[in-house]
Amino acid sequence: MPNVSAAKPCSIHQQMVTRTILRYREQKVHPSDDNILVEAPLAITLNSVPIAKLECTPGNEVALALGFCITEQLISTTEQVELAHCKSMVEGTEVALTIQGGVKRVYRILQRKGVRISSSCYGNNSGILPNMYTLAGHDCMLTPAQLYGLQKESEACQELFRNTGATHFCALYDKNLSLIAYSEDVGRHNALDKSIGQTMQSGHIHGIRLILLSSRVSHEMVRKSAAVNSQIIAGFSAVTSSAIRLAEQTNRTLLGFVRNGRMNIYSHSERLGFSSPKPQMLREPTTVNYAL
Numbered sequence: 001m002p003n004v005s006a007a008k009p010c011s012i013h014q015q016m017v018t019r020t021i022l023r024y025r026e027q028k029v030h031p032s033d034d035n036i037l038v039e040a041p042l043a044i045t046l047n048s049v050p051i052a053k054l055e056c057t058p059g060n061e062v063a064l065a066l067g068f069c070i071t072e073q074l075i076s077t078t079e080q081v082e083l084a085h086c087k088s089m090v091e092g093t094e095v096a097l098t099i100q101g102g103v104k105r106v107y108r109i110l111q112r113k114g115v116r117i118s119s120s121c122y123g124n125n126s127g128i129l130p131n132m133y134t135l136a137g138h139d140c141m142l143t144p145a146q147l148y149g150l151q152k153e154s155e156a157c158q159e160l161f162r163n164t165g166a167t168h169f170c171a172l173y174d175k176n177l178s179l180i181a182y183s184e185d186v187g188r189h190n191a192l193d194k195s196i197g198q199t200m201q202s203g204h205i206h207g208i209r210l211i212l213l214s215s216r217v218s219h220e221m222v223r224k225s226a227a228v229n230s231q232i233i234a235g236f237s238a239v240t241s242s243a244i245r246l247a248e249q250t251n252r253t254l255l256g257f258v259r260n261g262r263m264n265i266y267s268h269s270e271r272l273g274f275s276s277p278k279p280q281m282l283r284e285p286t287t288v289n290y291a292l
Contacts, residue, residue, distance in 0.1 A: 016038060018035055024263045038058055044069070044095050047097075049107065140209035144272060146177060153179065172195045239254060253267060
């Protein structure tokens with residue numbers, strides 16, 4: 001059995017930050033403090049071999065590393081696992097695990113698995129720096145009313161969801177707000193990747209300006225969106241602290257909780273015709289009621 005002691009759970013105050021955003025309600029915007037889920041990098045190594053770079057909620061990093069290695073069938077549930085270290089670094093946290101067999105065994109395991117690079121919740125490139133992306137341009141503008149119209153248009157396409165209730169969707173729009181790709185998938189990352197692939201096949205990949213997602217928006221979703229030079233990323237659910245940071249640094253508009261005539265504007269609100277408040281990242285979260 002693993003020989004790794006359990007860590008104390010992370011305080012909820014370490015898992016959230018508070019930020020001043022713009023809330024759009026009843027055709028008006030007003031500044032308001034919003035609790036944002038913290039998303040931070042976690043690097044996992046096995047016998048000193050880098051296995052994955054995850055973006056995750058702080059807390060229980062060793063447990064996450066163990067669970068990841070078990071569910072990815074890198075280690076068994078019966079073998080001895082040692083914790084070499086769990087340390088904080090400038091770019092996040094690193095958990096190093098060791099098992100019998102050394103580096104050669106890990107390489108054999110990865111070779112057998114084909115070295116899985118990315119899935120719906122992890123990848124090995126989440127630490128990519130913002131300056132690796134082109135800053136987004138400003139040739140796409142829209143009003144809240146137009147956004148809600150696109151929301152209704154895209155929701156009407158959810159054939160799989162209507163029949164199963166089990167899918168996310170991704171809709172891609174050009175600067176004229178014309179739909180150029182649409183996909184559904186059980187994984188939100190897969191839906192985004194499928195839609196982007198469609199635009200590559202159709203020759204419209206350079207026309208992507210707005211990405212509309214039925215899901216929450218994490219760092220990975222913004223990273224993928226930045227790779228195709230999107231200017232606006234809008235999700236129907238929450239966003240994370242890392243997603244906001246990357247959107248701000250790459251000049252992208254990030255919207256969350258887009259539903260029922262409401263939305264939260266987290267970065268670069270000028271594309272909707274609003275002036276952004278000076279963002280404030282505070283230590284302690286405030287109480288926010290998300291009931292809509």
